[in-house]
Amino acid sequence: MDFMTMMQTRKSIRSYEDKPVSREDLLKIVEVGRLTPSACNSQPWKFIVVDEPEAKAKVYDALQCSDGHSGCTWGNQVPAFIILVEEEAKVKPAVIAHYHDSQRFAQGDIGAACMNMCHMAMELGLSTCIVGMNEQKKMEDNLGIPEGKTVRLTLAVGYGIDVNPGFVKQRKPLEEVVSFNQW
């Protein structure tokens, strides 16, 4: 499938078949995350692949925020998760000198890695949904993530059930998001 068609047809899926995803496929997905370009090649990420029932239940628990909110109420039937944790970015001294922040580009790098993982999954016949919200403390406690290492995104992966085949992607019109040669 050409890339434009991938972009036009990809959609978030929140219902999955009760069918495991192979470790082989999960590692191909992680591999494109690993290969993702990053600021100063800092690779400020760690990927936690979660595919065992007990660990998945812990992830599901951590996706339910203690204030009652959740971006993943449907997460108790997800075949696999890949959690993207932000690591310290070893960037060039110029970045530190200019921004006084080693993590200036880390969130963008992680977003790019997660996007690439969605594309790889699609090519493998798998569906995904990127989940942003989580309860950081529960993630740390449930999965042994060191205190303060931020869980940025959680990717749900599985063989999708398309419960809304007529879905039309909603985006701002082009003219609202693009300009030429000035703001």
Add this chain to the structure above:
Amino acid sequence: MDFMTMMQTRKSIRSYEDKPVSREDLLKIVEVGRLTPSACNSQPWKFIVVDEPEAKAKVYDALQCSDGHSGCTWGNQVPAFIILVEEEAKVKPAVIAHYHDSQRFAQGDIGAACMNMCHMAMELGLSTCIVGMNEQKKMEDNLGIPEGKTVRLTLAVGYGIDVNPGFVKQRKPLEEVVSFNQW
């Protein structure tokens, strides 16, 4: 080209042929940015396509930081730039309630959009380099970007000259970035 091969072979290019990129191609690249998924479908971005000499010189100037640093010393021969500016993210109330920050996911969303634009460019036979550092104030002054709207990334686009064909992508080994079912 399959997606894994795209990921394995894509590299940042900092030398370009003196050959313009068509508006048609630039708009295809912007289109995949526009189609990128984002938190709560907030689409927190604006894309400024810069392909005229005077405007390109203004971008090049803004990529030279006032403290003498630059991630784009080579930017005076780039055929086109696409600047990614962070917009206010209209996210769901749950995100605000939990994170007290409408922009919690905006940087990641913009990183994903920029990555997609690199892939689309590659499919069109174009090369890219993502430039992170810039002088925000110069970007605002030179391009009329409203004060405080952060320029997150600048994408250089053109027909690349591969001055280092033997380049081997350097990444952390897989075992360093992945774990299973726990940290």
